[in-house]
Amino acid sequence: AKGKWTKVIKVDEEEVINTAANEGNPFFNSRFNVMYFTRCATVPKKTNTCRIYSSKRTGRNFSEPIPVDIAVDSIYSIGQPTLSSDELMIFFSSDMPNGKGGRDLWMATRKRKTDGFGRPINLGDSINTAGDELFPFLRYDTVLYFASNGRVGLGGLDIFKAYFRTDEEGRKYFTQPVNMGVPLNSTSDDFGIVFHPEAEEEGFFASNRQRGRGGDDIYSFIVEPVIFTLEGIVKDESTLQPITGALVEMKVSDGSQHKSNTSERGRYFFNQNQVKPNRNFELTVSKEGYFTTTGSISTIGMESSKDLVLDFILQPIPRKPIILPEILYDLSKWDLKPQYQDSLQGLITILEKNPNLIIELAAHTDARDTEEHNDTLSQKRAQSVVDYLVRRGIDPDRLVAKGYGERVPRVITRDITKAGYTFKAGTRLTESFIDSLPNREVKEAAHQLNRRTEFTIIGTNFKPKPKPQGQQVAPKIEIVTTTPKNSVTYTLSAKKNRMLIPASIDTYSLEFLYEPSTRYISISMDAALDLLKQNIISKNDFHGNPEEIISEGQIKRGAVLTLPSLRIGKKIIYDIDVMVEPKQDEKLILNNEVLLRFGAFTINEETREIIFE
Template identity: 40%
Template sequence: MKRLLLIALGLVYLTSGNISAQPTKKLEKADALYNAGAYFDAIALYRDDIDKIKDKKELSLYLFKIGNCFRQIGEPRQAEQWYEKAIRRECPNPKVYYYYAEMLKMNEKYDLAIEQFQKYKVLVPNDPLAEVGIQSCELAKQWIATPAGYEITNMRAINSKFSDFSPAYASTDYNILYLTSSRNGTVGNKTSAVTGENFSDIFITELNNKGIWSAPKPLDETINSQFDEGTPSLTPDGNNMFFTRCKVSKRNKLGCQILYAKQSDQGWLTPKELELAADSMIVAHPAISADGTELYFVSNIPGGNGGLDIWKITRQAGSEEWSAPINLGPQINTPGNEMFPYIHPDGTLYFSSDGHPGMGGLDIFKAKKNDEGQWVIENMRYPVNSTADDFGIIFEKEREAGFFSSRRNGGRGADDIYMFYLPPINFNMIGKVIDEKTRTTITDATVKLVGSDGTIATMQTQSDGSFRFNLVPNTDYVIVASKKGYLNNKAKETTKGLTKSQDFNVSIALTSTAKPIEIPNIFYDYDKWELRPESKEALDNLIQILNDNPNITIELASHTDSRGSQEYNYELSQKRAQAVVNYLIENGIATDRLKAKGYAQTQPKVVDENLAAQYPFLTPGTVLDKKFIDSLTNEDQKETVHQINRRTEFRVLREDYQSSGK
């Protein structure tokens, strides 16, 4: 059914150029089949006599036609090979590069596909599909690397080795499913020259109380005929059905129509055709809204935007009179093909397209109207979409679950039906608050969670320092931990862009205010007090600490090594401490929160566990005074100790500061 619509659309996109040489009888017959859209039957005839063509240009055009045939029957690997052969023989039709790129994309050869799209873009710069193809290749790589959270299952119990597609719910409990299939047992039971399979019919399958779907059975001949039937859409009660019938022959294109049938106690009544266009036109893929007042469909009637467009008709509740067709416009419809619409009970429109950026072939898209009444289009991404054709999606009303059709690798046949389900997404934050120095846990610390969605939650840490919060999707979070005697600290997490459940493990270290806190990496030139540029990053961290702890005032203490006179070092260290204070004031810290103090060499550093781990010649508890330095015989070790003593620290003076507001 999908390919029949593209075939019935006509050959405007498949024109191969004029072939002037006299073809063989088989090639003449193949051309007649090709022009009627009987691609499957045409392939064998083309291949039989292709080696009899000696002219390179003429041969390239026939190779292009064979590529088109394989593309239309859904064989992208074969199509890729024939397009490549056509290009090697300098096919004059620029469309060969576009279709070759499309097949490369469907075969996941994205970089090669981009090259061919670019060649086509040079030859046909006004075709927007070239840029869409390039963008699609880039997006496909991203989407495969970061899949959406849907779980996908092939419905092997109801699929066959033939095409099975376009499922439709036929009951409010979702236990009756209609589908389109070309499996054995169809009413016509004849092989289509288009696809090489049986003409398709509408089948029914039911879910039993053990959760097993029955073997699909065709509806009776009231609905199914010797032609192709498919793509059913039913009202929620299952009593009104719209479906497509395409009449085809080996020599003519007869178009597609939408039929409408009501169900009685004896079964389906004789369907009636919705007269929306001439018989030679495509009118197909109906999708009825839940309230029955809107019917979306696919057509090539005049006034569209490209190949196949999505249209709709409307009616008053209870009326049988439909409005004139309304095109959904260029936000939905592209120069490519838009097909298989489905209207969700919540008003979301789902459809398939090869004209919007996608992974390959037809991709499934969702569309919602914003506050301004404009459609916002979103690709359903991998794994709902694949590099093959993906189409014909349906949903349960209350759950992100349902069925769709796909021609992807790994199925039972050509097109297969897949079940999809989006599991509930759960995000948990599991954290601990610890002492920054001792790494021990802190009990009864206050942890505050602030979300970008307005969420605010507070709790106390347990005896093991732990805390836990439940998070929601698409939200940024800040987590602030505090306790008296410690500086506040925070962490950040986000659930934005995440499509699978996840636990966030967070550890927040609090620094005790009981002892001076060293500010690392504060550098000055020798005998200078001006801050060097590399010192400012560490001071920016101090600014953040002061902003996170607006209730504290601090003393900035600068220390020198023991070299030089104590009087001189007092003055130097005071200027260095004041330089730090000045920098903080310049960056918005209130003056009355800061005090500068130079200590010269009067407070040598005491070795802690961290220093001892960094310098094995030092022992925890050692005072790095002049006596200890003089005891060292290694000059490099002496210089290291001098460097350790040259430091800037801060200590908390008060924890009850209140801004004056000035």
């Protein structure tokens, strides 16, 4: 019946375990198939000692016990064994010399379960006293329970516990023992505590306290369960925003493993069945596009329930700017030089890592020779680059190739020094400009700068189309026979009939509202948060202390940030300061001052185009 014990029976009927000697203090390994116990001889008129034995269990039967091989002289008593879960570490009580008092606790180790244990080590002053330390019990490999009459307590033998830990240099040590207090301890002797292997918060101990049934009685106890949970928030170090879908992996010191994915608010959670008492926890947090990070936490030594918190900050892997290489050619040549094949390898890598990009290849010549010759030459130059990219596995549908001949002189975007002359940023290499240069060598350098193939990102939404296996059709090379205009088509807003102009900030596409005379240029909070989440901007792009400006899903109204770039059509400008406006409907509002940074322009209201010179 529930709550009642069955009749007591012997461990074995064959008396393999029980003999004329005294047997006691059994300890079973974690698989319950090996029993370690103490056997004390009782030979009359002899000095009798105790030894530790082991016996293998098969069903209800036990094998013939054999002495556990411990490097201890047989004239000393050793007993009351407890072992680590891997059975490579044993603790016991002994009266060996060089101890601290009467009977001390000792520890010995071995490399394999088939090996004998080495010479024992006294547990030292942290555990042992001038009195007796007896009946050790190791729990979770991290908590040592034992009885002592050499410490301040309630009675004779009291039950204590100490935590078994490892320092930063890998050395084992015990914390200061703690008296288990009442009701486990009493004014009498209390000792021999063990825990139920399955009901973790239940166990037994012996005591000769008053109102017992004999000398030493066995008592049971139930410890109020200690409940732990673990949660935290994973944030982006650069943007301070929560990261959705990060993988949090937890390895527990008992060998178990658990996983959790962060929610939309960046939260992960492990429940009480995963976060158990007296365990160490190692956590690893990973997310594509971020450096993996780790952390640890422990419930060892915690005696009351607690909701643990461990937050993580992930550092984004730096987004390498998409630097588009230039290809230069010898006069009247279209073959790729080896050094520019290396440049194209960089472009191939970019295209492979960003499979949504669409690239325009624009081939140009200098102004020497006839237009017809230069048109053919630019077409061949574009074709040589396209052929190379397609051979290297780039989908031809991602390539828009155009030959411009001599019609589009190069505009220098950064200072370039060639032949001892510095071509300043903003310079257009027209025939009249080249004719004005100081000498033939500098003029030839300018002509070479005009002979190029340029690469421009014109789309970020490529989706591959199914093709017959093995079929790759190179794109047709378009010859542009008129000077191309740099223009974009705008739409009109529904509310106030104002201009909405397509643009992009890095790979983030949007339409901005053109307000020619507005004093402030501004960005909506939603757009700014999108840029943060896509790592196009970071906390460092905000003016002031980002900790005071950025919070979860919020940016302080009026905060100023610097956009790294803004592209309209083929034009691009850098470092645009904008103010965050939370209540703004439009993603971005720009004035005439900013638009003029792209160069002079005209507006064709009939075709709804903005045309840049």
